[in-house]
Amino acid sequence: MTAAESLAERCLELPGGVLGADGRCHRMVKVRELTGADEEVLAERAASGARMVTRFLARVIVQIEGLERGIDEDLVSDMLVGDRDYLLLRLRQMDLGDHVHQVMRCPSPACGKKVDVDFLVSEIEVRRVPELSAAYRVQLGDGADAVNVAVRLPTGRDQEAMAALAPANPAAANTRLFSRAVLKWGERGPLDEEAARALPLKHRSQLAAFLERSSPGPDLYLDVQCPMCGADMGASFDLHGFFLPSAR
Numbered sequence: 682m683t684a685a686e687s688l689a690e691r692c693l694e695l696p697g698g699v700l701g702a703d704g705r706c707h708r709m710v711k712v713r714e715l716t717g718a719d720e721e722v723l724a725e726r727a728a729s730g731a732r733m734v735t736r737f738l739a740r741v742i743v744q745i746e747g748l749e750r751g752i753d754e755d756l757v758s759d760m761l762v763g764d765r766d767y768l769l770l771r772l773r774q775m776d777l778g779d780h781v782h783q784v785m786r787c788p789s790p791a792c793g794k795k796v797d798v799d800f801l802v803s804e805i806e807v808r809r810v811p812e813l814s815a816a817y818r819v820q821l822g823d824g825a826d827a828v829n830v831a832v833r834l835p836t837g838r839d840q841e842a843m844a845a846l847a848p849a850n851p852a853a854a855n856t857r858l859f860s861r862a863v864l865k866w867g868e869r870g871p872l873d874e875e876a877a878r879a880l881p882l883k884h885r886s887q888l889a890a891f892l893e894r895s896s897p898g899p900d901l902y903l904d905v906q907c908p909m910c911g912a913d914m915g916a917s918f919d920l921h922g923f924f925l926p927s928a929r
């Protein structure tokens with residue numbers, strides 16, 4: 682929580698922010714109390730998780746301080762992934778409580794036991810970005826392999842576009858993300874999917890790491906060991922899945 686935030690007032694400060702047409706960054710968001718109708722929107726199985734989160738947040742966000750345009754699905758799609766995750770987390774905390782209980786399965790084939798995982802939303806670390814930018818410059822590789830890249834941070838719209846690929850093939854999802862988020866690759870302009878797929882693996886992995894460490898938002902990585910066999914169960918938890926009590 683930041684000093685400007687108030688759960689009682691349902692006033693939240695985005696860890697990234699929304700850039701207005703004039704380039705100003707807007708961070709303070711007011712959200713309303715959730716109802717069963719909101720729960721139904723989030724539980725809709727016909728659309729992708731990212732799509733449902735867009736619909737859900739467009740209903741629930743009342744105001745973004747200082748932003749001239751109104752709140753609609755278009756705006757929410759263009760919000761940063763980490764800002765959307767942050768709002769989901771805080772809404773969960775405000776309306777369903779701070780304590781989260783999740784049952785995960787041990788990934789070790791020899792074990793496969795169900796493990797109870799408990800944590801508090803308030804203990805999740807949030808990375809805040811003081812200066813949000815519409816584009817970032819990064820040098821990938823070195824020496825003769827060096828290339829200068831201009832890239833923007835991933836948004837909900839990117840997640841929506843990657844949704845069909847992400848669970849089955851994360852590499853294909855990355856290809857799609859790079860083809861969307863890279864604004865300039867060396868002397869070339871943006872990349873199409875073919876060009877993003879043809880990039881050297883080292884450049885791709887460095888780009889993924891850059892986007893990861895530059896993106897604001899909650900750290901959704903759970904550091905958990907299986908109590909039965911000690912296997913590392915570290916995984917990103919599924920925000921969308923844990924939000925709804927009925928989904929467990």
Ligand SMILES: [Zn+2]
Pocket residue numbers: 787788789792793794907908909910911912
């Ligand atoms: Zn185990």
